[in-house]
Every structure is written in C-alpha cells, then in structure tokens.
Amino acid sequence: MKINDITRRTIIIGAIVAVLAISCIIKLFNLQIVNGEEYRIQADNRTIRTYATKAPRGEIFDRNGVPVVENRSGYSIQIFKTDITAEELNKNINDIVKLLHENGDEYTSTFPIEYNEEEEIPEYNFEKSDSAVSSADGNKNKESDEEKKDREKKIQEDTAKNIAEWESQNKVDTFNTLREIVKYYAEKYEISDDFNETEKLDIMAVRYEMEQRKFSGSNPFVLATDVSNIVIQKIKETYYPTGFADIIADTIRNYAKGNMAAHILGRTGIIYAEEYEKLKDSGYGMNDIIGKDGLEAVLEPYLKGTDGYKKVRMTSDGRYGDVVDVKPAKAGNYAELTIDAELQEAAEKSLKKRINEAVGDNGAGAAIAVDPNTGEVLAIASYPDYDPEKFNEEYEELVNKKSNPLFNRALNGTYAPGSTFKILTSVAGLETGLIDPDTYITDRGKYTYYSDYQPTCLAYSSQGVTHGTINVSEAIGVSCNYFFYDIGRRMGIEALDEYCDKFGLGKTTGIELAESSGTVASPEEREAAGGEWHPGDVLQTAIGQSDNLFTPAQISSYISTVLNKGKRYRLHLIKEVADYDTGEVIMQKEPEVISDNPISDSTFEAVKEGMRQVVADGTAAKVFGNSELKVGGKTGTAEVSDGKDNVLFTGFAPYDDPQIVVAVVIEHGASSSFAAQVGNCLLYTSDAADEP
Numbered sequence: 001m002k003i004n005d006i007t008r009r010t011i012i013i014g015a016i017v018a019v020l021a022i023s024c025i026i027k028l029f030n031l032q033i034v035n036g037e038e039y040r041i042q043a044d045n046r047t048i049r050t051y052a053t054k055a056p057r058g059e060i061f062d063r064n065g066v067p068v069v070e071n072r073s074g075y076s077i078q079i080f081k082t083d084i085t086a087e088e089l090n091k092n093i094n095d096i097v098k099l100l101h102e103n104g105d106e107y108t109s110t111f112p113i114e115y116n117e118e119e120e121i122p123e124y125n126f127e128k129s130d131s132a133v134s135s136a137d138g139n140k141n142k143e144s145d146e147e148k149k150d151r152e153k154k155i156q157e158d159t160a161k162n163i164a165e166w167e168s169q170n171k172v173d174t175f176n177t178l179r180e181i182v183k184y185y186a187e188k189y190e191i192s193d194d195f196n197e198t199e200k201l202d203i204m205a206v207r208y209e210m211e212q213r214k215f216s217g218s219n220p221f222v223l224a225t226d227v228s229n230i231v232i233q234k235i236k237e238t239y240y241p242t243g244f245a246d247i248i249a250d251t252i253r254n255y256a257k258g259n260m261a262a263h264i265l266g267r268t269g270i271i272y273a274e275e276y277e278k279l280k281d282s283g284y285g286m287n288d289i290i291g292k293d294g295l296e297a298v299l300e301p302y303l304k305g306t307d308g309y310k311k312v313r314m315t316s317d318g319r320y321g322d323v324v325d326v327k328p329a330k331a332g333n334y335a336e337l338t339i340d341a342e343l344q345e346a347a348e349k350s351l352k353k354r355i356n357e358a359v360g361d362n363g364a365g366a367a368i369a370v371d372p373n374t375g376e377v378l379a380i381a382s383y384p385d386y387d388p389e390k391f392n393e394e395y396e397e398l399v400n401k402k403s404n405p406l407f408n409r410a411l412n413g414t415y416a417p418g419s420t421f422k423i424l425t426s427v428a429g430l431e432t433g434l435i436d437p438d439t440y441i442t443d444r445g446k447y448t449y450y451s452d453y454q455p456t457c458l459a460y461s462s463q464g465v466t467h468g469t470i471n472v473s474e475a476i477g478v479s480c481n482y483f484f485y486d487i488g489r490r491m492g493i494e495a496l497d498e499y500c501d502k503f504g505l506g507k508t509t510g511i512e513l514a515e516s517s518g519t520v521a522s523p524e525e526r527e528a529a530g531g532e533w534h535p536g537d538v539l540q541t542a543i544g545q546s547d548n549l550f551t552p553a554q555i556s557s558y559i560s561t562v563l564n565k566g567k568r569y570r571l572h573l574i575k576e577v578a579d580y581d582t583g584e585v586i587m588q589k590e591p592e593v594i595s596d597n598p599i600s601d602s603t604f605e606a607v608k609e610g611m612r613q614v615v616a617d618g619t620a621a622k623v624f625g626n627s628e629l630k631v632g633g634k635t636g637t638a639e640v641s642d643g644k645d646n647v648l649f650t651g652f653a654p655y656d657d658p659q660i661v662v663a664v665v666i667e668h669g670a671s672s673s674f675a676a677q678v679g680n681c682l683l684y685t686s687d688a689a690d691e692p
Contacts, residue, residue, distance in 0.1 A: 073251065080243055474610070479614070646668060
C-alpha cells in the first residue's frame with residue numbers, strides 16, 4: 001500500500017517533533033541532572049551574595065585579667081565576582097585605590113614591584129614582606145667600615161635571593177629585565193596605556209593579590225581593612241548598586257595599651273598564599289587574619305575563631321532580599337599571660353627615662369622581671385619600641401632606624417655581663433672547693449701573676465687604693481676584680497664554663513619566643529671565631545668580660561637559679577588559655593624545672609650576703625641605701641669596642657623570700673646607677689607605677 005503525501009508529511013513532521021523532543025529531554029537532563037548543581041551555583045552566584053561573618057580573634061589579658069590585646073569594630077572593602085570586562089575591572093580597581101590613597105588608607109598586596117617616580121623605573125621592594133628580619137648586635141652600637149660593607153653585601157645577597165625565588169615561583173624568570181616582567185603582567189591583566197605607570201602597578205598589585213587569594217564567585221576578595229569613614233561612604237554610594245564592591249563589618253586588632261609589650265605581643269596580618277597552603281586544612285580561608293610574630297603567632301591555634309557567613313539573595317534592582325543561609329561565627333579562645341600590666345608599664349617608663357638620662361633619645365636597653373619560684377615572666381621591656389598597629393605603614397622607617405626598634409633586646413640582645421657574672425664565678429669557686437666563705441684574699445691592686453698581662457682592680461686604677469683582705473661576700477659587695485682574677489685563674493676556664501652550663505648561661509631560657517643562646521667564653525669559641533686564646537683571658541672571663549655574651553633574660557634566669565640553689569625553671573610568658581564561651585581552661589602552663597644542679601647552703605648564703613652588701617653599702621648603695629625593702633643585687637659595667645660602657649644591674653626582693661628577680665642593661669650608659677634605678681623601680685612592685 002502506498003503512503004499518500006499527507007501521511008508522509010505527517011510522519012516527517014512527527015519525526016522532527018520527536019527528535020526535537022528527545023533533544024529537549026537530553027538538554028533538560030543535562031541541565032538539571034548531569035550539570036544541575038553547577039548551573040544552580042552559577043545562577044545563585046549572580047543573585048546570592050555571601051558576606052563573611054568574621055569570628056572575633058581571642059583576646060589577651062595580663063595575669064590580673066587586665067586586657068592588653070582586644071578587638072574593636074572596623075570596616076573592610078570586599079570585592080565580588082561580577083560579569084564585567086577586564087577594562088571595567090581595572091578601572092574600578094584604579095578608582096578604589098586612588099580613593100584609598102587620598103584618605104590615608106592602604107590596600108594589602110604581596111606584589112613586590114613598585115614604581116620609582118623619581119627614577120621613573122619599576123623596582124623590586126621586598127621590605128614589606130613578613131619574611132624581613134631585623135637584627136642587631138646588642139654589644140655595640142656603631143659599626144666599622146668593614147662591618148658596614150659586610151652588612152650591605154648581605155642585604156644585596158638577600159635581595160638577589162628574594163628576587164630569584166619570586167621570579168621562579170611566578171614563572172617569570174625567563175624574562176631579561178624587570179620592564180619585561182611588568183609588560184607581561186600588564187598584558188596578562190589587560191591593563192591599557194590609559195593609566196600612568198604608578199596606576200598600572202597598583203592595578204597589577206591588586207590583580208596579582210586577587211589571583212593569589214583565588215578570587216572567585218564563591219570567594220570574594222578583601223581589598224583593604226579598617227578603612228576610614230569617607231571611604232566607607234563612597235564605596236557604598238558608588239559600588240553597592242553594581243554589586244562590584246561592598247563594605248563588610250570586621251574586627252580589628254586593638255593593642256589596648258599602645259606600644260606596651262610590643263616586642264612580645266607581636267602583630268597580626270592577612271594570611272599570605274604560602275601560609276594558606278600550610279593552614280588551609282585547619283579551616284583557614286584566603287581572607288583570614290593570622291598572628292605574624294610574637295605571642296600572636298605562638299598562640300595562633302588557640303586565638304583563631306571559626307568564621308561564619310550570611311548568604312543574602314539580591315533583588316533585581318540590587319537591594320537586599322531574603323537571607324538564604326546563616327552560619328554563626330565562634331569567637332577564639334582568650335589567653336592569660338604571666339606579665340603584670342602595671343609592672344610592665346612601669347618597666348617601660350623607667351627604662352625609657354633612665355636611657356634618655358644616660359644616653360639621650362637614641363639610646364637603647366632592656367629590662368626583665370621574673371618570678372624565681374616558677375619561671376613566670378612578670379615584665380619584659382625593650383627600648384626603643386614601636387606601635388604594632390602602625391607596623392605596616394611605618395615599616396620602612398622602623399627598619400632603617402639606627403636604634404633598631406624592632407629588635408627585642410631582652411631576648412636577643414647579647415651583652416658582656418660585666419660584674420653581674422661574678423656571682424657565677426663565686427658559686428663555681430665555692431662549689432669546686434677552691435675557696436670557702438671564710439677564704440680571704442688580699443687585693444694588691446695590680447694582679448701580677450702573668451709577666452705579660454697584669455690587669456688592675458678598678459679601685460686601684462682609678463683611686464690608687466685597694467680593697468684590702470676580703471672574703472667572697474665582701475668581694476661581691478665591693479666588686480673587687482683582683483679577688484675574682486685570682487680565683488678565676490686558679491679554677492681555670494673549664495670549671496667556669498661547666499658552671500655556666502649548669503646555670504643556663506650560653507643556653508636558651510626556654511621562653512616561648514625566639515631568643516639568642518648567647519656565648520660562653522672558651523678557647524674553643526675563640527678559635528672557632530679565628531682568634532687565639534691566651535692564659536690571661538680567663539682573668540677577664542672571671543669578671544664577665546672576654547667573649548662572654550648573654551641576654552638579659554639569661555641573666556635573670558641564672559640569678560633565679562642561684563636563688564633556687566641550683567634549680568632552673570623554664571621561663572614562660574603564657575599562663576593559660578580558656579574557652580571564650582565557657583571559661584573552661586584548655587591549656588595551662590605549669591612551672592617546669594629544666595635542670596637541677598644543687599649548691600650547698602653555705603654557698604647560697606655567702607653569695608646572697610654578697611648581693612646584700614652591694615645594695616647596702618657597696619656599688620649600688622647610692623640607689624638602694626635608703627630603701628625600706630630589704631633587697632639584694634649586683635651591678636655590672638662592661639667595656640665595648642667603642643663608645644661608653646654598657647651598664648647592667650641584676651637584683652632580687654624581698655631578701656628573705658625572693659619573689660622577683662630583675663635584670664637590666666643600658667647600652668653605652670656609662671654609670672651602672674642608671675641600670676640600678678630601673679632595677680629599683682621593678683623590685684618595688686607595690687610602688688612600680690610611681691617610680692622612686
């Protein structure tokens with residue numbers, strides 16, 4: 001049977017309809033089933049805006065519950081992924097950056113290239129990197145021409161290394177010049193020549209940072225934090241309707257007492273790409289603020305909260321609609337430190353005052369106070385200091401200052417201990433049996449044992465007198481060099497070094513922050529440095545000179561160990577960490593003994609009595625003579641390669657039941673009375689706020 005034309009047409013049309021229907025079904029299946037979730041996310045990204053709810057970072061308190069690091073409310077600029085061209089994106093970025101600059105605000109970027117308008121060239125600048133290291137030799141304040149050349153050479157080498165690493169990581173090491181690299185990024189980000197060179201590099205820096213932070217529809221980009229009110233207003237007016245940028249509420253770190261304890265508290269900053277790679281599995285996001293150094297970094301696992309979010313569906317005219325989803329933020333835990341804020345403030349105030357009196361505005365020094373019975377650090381000051389809230393904006397000025405305010409002299413400054421070392425020499429002499437508390441030595445002014453090296457006692461060289469025949473307690477009290485020359489020579493360098501090791505000199509104190517281990521004078525140390533050890537060097541070692549170099553923290557630790565009859569506690573700054581919501585203690589530092597080398601009661605009493613004589617009628621009597629509180633102490637004066645002597649003081653109180661040990665150093669302070677006055681302020685804790 002033949003199929004007529006009408007039937008044929010019907011079949012063809014039906015087939016076409018069937019094919020189209022099947023195609024639609026396949027398409028719908030693909031849209032809704034196979035790729036449905038992906039397309040849903042894309043649709044939501046166009047209509048739903050996600051606002052991060054930043055978790056407040058855990059606060060930090062002193063031992064008495066006084067806040068030292070808090071949070072305050074602030075506002076940040078957040079950029080969202082929108083369907084705009086590269087040209088529009090670059091223009092928006094340029095306009096916002098100009099707005100920030102005009103109002104004294106800055107954006108965050110790790111892009112290391114900037115435009116030198118004076119030279120009219122692009123150049124590398126790695127100074128703003130968190131990896132920049134600030135260091136100093138606390139034993140001298142000036143550098144020779146040779147040392148200056150070495151330092152400049154090291155800076156050049158470090159810069160070259162940074163450049164090579166960055167170019168390799170970013171796959172631009174095949175270009176021959178920096179201009180070629182800049183041109184590459186300009187083409188990559190489609191930055192037109194309508195912008196000047198400075199603007200181009202600003203846009204590059206922001207686009208580079210967006211790329212580093214994996215900017216996407218689901219991951220907005222925080223361009224700048226803690227922006228000023230006029231910036232907030234203009235961003236809302238200009239970009240809120242477009243959906244390109246908005247202002248989000250943020251928590252900003254607030255150092256409640258300004259510069260106080262800046263060297264130990266540290267600072268925070270936005271997470272960098274390399275940091276994110278290490279922390280992403282611990283719940284960190286690309287816009288998180290983390291501890292960069294100091295206790296902020298040490299306590300990072302405890303202080304970090306858990307961010308939340310709020311997802312809002314936007315209306316067609318750009319207004320807020322329904323809230324789609326909410327996850328509340330959980331605040332970080334809070335930490336309690338061992339320091340006493342009142343004593344800390346007094347230490348910093350007194351240290352600054354006495355340094356200015358002794359040296360002037362460009363002076364430097366450090367002070368530390370510890371509880372000898374637990375190793376708790378009660379106060380720790382380094383001068384000059386800095387404002388952690390202004391670290392980024394003042395960084396170049398800080399690193400270029402001759403006084404090196406970023407350097408923590410209490411933990412990393414190494415100084416010849418001068419006569420404060422005579423306590424160690426006394427303990428070693430008594431414990432080895434070389435002398436006993438009733439051994440008397442006659443000070444003859446000039447020590448003539450060696451024919452080629454005959455040092456003198458200070459009293460003899462300055463006044464032509466001697467200390468007469470004295471025992472160890474009296475020798476400590478008047479700081480008789482002759483006495484310690486003699487027992488040092490007779491004991492030998494090996495015994496002295498053995499007791500340095502037992503009492504923690506030349507070792508770190510165990511504190512939570514980075515610290516120097518110092519240097520113990522020895523033939524091996526001298527030879528390793530390319531020098532030659534001489535028999536007379538043991539005489540200088542015995543009085544705290546030669547190659548001995550210790551930190552104030554080490555000195556406080558070693559004196560505490562003497563007062564504990566050989567038991568050495570680890571120094572620590574963290575007391576405990578507690579849950580923000582419940583107050584439950586989740587981490588607590590207990591006193592920890594890290595070595596125990598007992599000394600006899602007779603040694604303890606003889607040394608302690610000597611330290612009492614120092615403040616009663618000895619080298620510190622002018623400072624402590626009229627004090628009502630019975631204390632003990634020891635002054636120190638250490639010669640340096642140029643300039644006035646460094647001066648030191650270490651002491652304890654109360655005399656019969658020591659609860660506090662202090663160590664103070666003032667660089668080029670000339671007279672130990674300046675250091676002793678700082679010590680006096682710290683020892684009188686009840687009067688610490690009103691310095692005697």
